[in-house]
Amino acid sequence: MLPRRPFGGPKARKLADNGPVSLHLQQDPIVAVATAPGRGAVGIVRVSGRGIAPLVLALCGRSLPPRQAVYGPFKAADGQAIDQGLALWFPAPHSYTGEDVLELQAHGGPVVLQLLLARCLEAAAAPDGDSGAPTLPRLRLAEPGEFTQRAFLNDKLDLAQAEAVADLIEASTEAAARSAGRSLSGAFSHEIDALRQRIVHLRMLVEATLDFPEEEIDFLEKANARGQLDAIDATLAQVMARAHQGALLREGLQVVLAGQPNVGKSSLLNALAGAELAIVTDIPGTTRDKVSQTIQIEGVPLHVIDTAGLRDDHQAHDEVERIGIGRSWDAIAQADAVIFLHDLTRRGQPDYEAAETAIAQRLAEGGSTRILHVHNKADQATGVVSAGEGEITLSARTGQGLQALRAALLARAGWQAATEGVFIARKRHVQALARTATHLAAAREHAAVSDAALDLFAEELRLAHDALSEITGVFTSDDLLGEIFGKFCIGK
Numbered sequence: 280m281l282p283r284r285p286f287g288g289p290k291a292r293k294l295a296d297n298g299p300v301s302l303h304l305q306q307d308p309i310v311a312v313a314t315a316p317g318r319g320a321v322g323i324v325r326v327s328g329r330g331i332a333p334l335v336l337a338l339c340g341r342s343l344p345p346r347q348a349v350y351g352p353f354k355a356a357d358g359q360a361i362d363q364g365l366a367l368w369f370p371a372p373h374s375y376t377g378e379d380v381l382e383l384q385a386h387g388g389p390v391v392l393q394l395l396l397a398r399c400l401e402a403a404a405a406p407d408g409d410s411g412a413p414t415l416p417r418l419r420l421a422e423p424g425e426f427t428q429r430a431f432l433n434d435k436l437d438l439a440q441a442e443a444v445a446d447l448i449e450a451s452t453e454a455a456a457r458s459a460g461r462s463l464s465g466a467f468s469h470e471i472d473a474l475r476q477r478i479v480h481l482r483m484l485v486e487a488t489l490d491f492p493e494e495e496i497d498f499l500e501k502a503n504a505r506g507q508l509d510a511i512d513a514t515l516a517q518v519m520a521r522a523h524q525g526a527l528l529r530e531g532l533q534v535v536l537a538g539q540p541n542v543g544k545s546s547l548l549n550a551l552a553g554a555e556l557a558i559v560t561d562i563p564g565t566t567r568d569k570v571s572q573t574i575q576i577e578g579v580p581l582h583v584i585d586t587a588g589l590r591d592d593h594q595a596h597d598e599v600e601r602i603g604i605g606r607s608w609d610a611i612a613q614a615d616a617v618i619f620l621h622d623l624t625r626r627g628q629p630d631y632e633a634a635e636t637a638i639a640q641r642l643a644e645g646g647s648t649r650i651l652h653v654h655n656k657a658d659q660a661t662g663v664v665s666a667g668e669g670e671i672t673l674s675a676r677t678g679q680g681l682q683a684l685r686a687a688l689l690a691r692a693g694w695q696a697a698t699e700g701v702f703i704a705r706k707r708h709v710q711a712l713a714r715t716a717t718h719l720a721a722a723r724e725h726a727a728v729s730d731a732a733l734d735l736f737a738e739e740l741r742l743a744h745d746a747l748s749e750i751t752g753v754f755t756s757d758d759l760l761g762e763i764f765g766k767f768c769i770g771k
Contacts (some may be wrong), residue, residue: 454578
């Protein structure tokens with residue numbers, strides 16, 4: 280990617296067009312502590328903006344060579360050392376943000392970092408600089424995600440890559456971290472850009488034909504438009520499949536354990552987590568509120584929720600249990616998958632079977648495809664133990680059948696074991712790809728009407744192009760940018 284002049288890219292100009300306040304805030308130099316709160320071996324204070332070279336002299340007492348770590352003191356206003364550490368100077372445009380960047384790596388105590396932060400703000404606030412140094416631009420504290428937002432606006436990253444920065448930081452599994460690294464390196468963006476270029480090529484042919492209607496040719500046949508659509512659809516399907524896998528790695532799967540009291544939900548949660556998270560007793564109604572734990576299976580995060588046992592309100596011991604049962608149904612409504620746990624030791628008991636039927640009917644109202652029937656206590660059951668097709672028999676106490684349950688959950692999520700080439704993705708990416716597929720399908724319908732519907736064909740291609748462009752930020756609303764970068768940590 281060719282370097283761009285700071286604030287000279289089209290995205291930055293678009294922000295400037297929104298008004299003087301936006302332009303002023305975007306041009307302000309910013310400073311923040313870039314490491315997590317608390318104590319550590321190393322802490323980083325980062326500054327980014329135009330015209331901050333005098334700040335190097337004020338804090339380090341000398342100029343710094345570009346992109347080289349230099350050890351020395353960080354000086355207070357009176358010339359005394361606040362700390363000793365490494366200073367790195369990245370002149371624009373060869374920096375993370377595309378602006379001048381100064382990075383101070385000091386000891387990781389919170390007091391030291393706050394002193395450095397205050398010193399940066401103090402030096403920039405001095406009317407004539409320190410000791411006759413040139414006037415410094417005024418600094419302000421950075422907003423969450425503002426460093427990465429500037430990298431996006433200055434064309435150092437596209438939007439998908441910028442989001443991958445946050446996803447890499449927040450990755451909860453090794454597979455998620457590797458996939459986020461692929462997205463950050465541009466793997467996802469390259470796939471999207473290739474699709475966009477193919478749609479642009481087809482749009483160009485359509486628009487040219489619309490501009491010269493007197494030419495009596497069958498455009499759809501001449502340009503092999505249907506063949507090009509077939510090729511684009513095939514590539515899009517592959518990208519969508521990998522994006523779905525990436526979304527699973529990032530978002531995980533919401534799994535709720537549901538069933539009557541004492542069927543072993545808490546025992547199953549403990550078995551899946553490998554730790555005693557939930558209290559397990561023989562007393563019905565022990566679990567009064569939902570208990571959550573995130574586990575991982577083959578790198579996929581699963582957010583498992585143990586809920587209060589389901590039964591009629593009049594059977595609940597007290598108001599607390601009734602509230603817990605209500606929360607259980609709320610969690611079930613929001614779940615991606617529901618494990619309906621059955622107790623093999625109570626099979627055939629009239630009251631138990633009647634309650635099972637009532638629960639099954641209510642669960643089916645939310646979609647039967649989410650429900651996975653699991654029969655527990657196989658180690659205590661008498662007689663022949665058998666389960667229906669697609670159902671699982673296990674023992675939460677001994678661990679028998681747990682591996683089959685893990686595999687079934689991944690299958691329900693649509694996870695494929697081979698993760699090589701998967702890039703991290705977000706729900707908005709998957710939704711944008713789905714809209715692209717919808718518009719391409721509509722374009723295909725118009726293509727079936729021959730050249731008479733070329734204008735509608737062209738419009739659907741434009742909408743498909745716009746949907747893809749939203750992913751990388753070529754076509755993105757300012758509200759979406761604020762939502763995305765506002766969730767980043769301060770200093771990144």
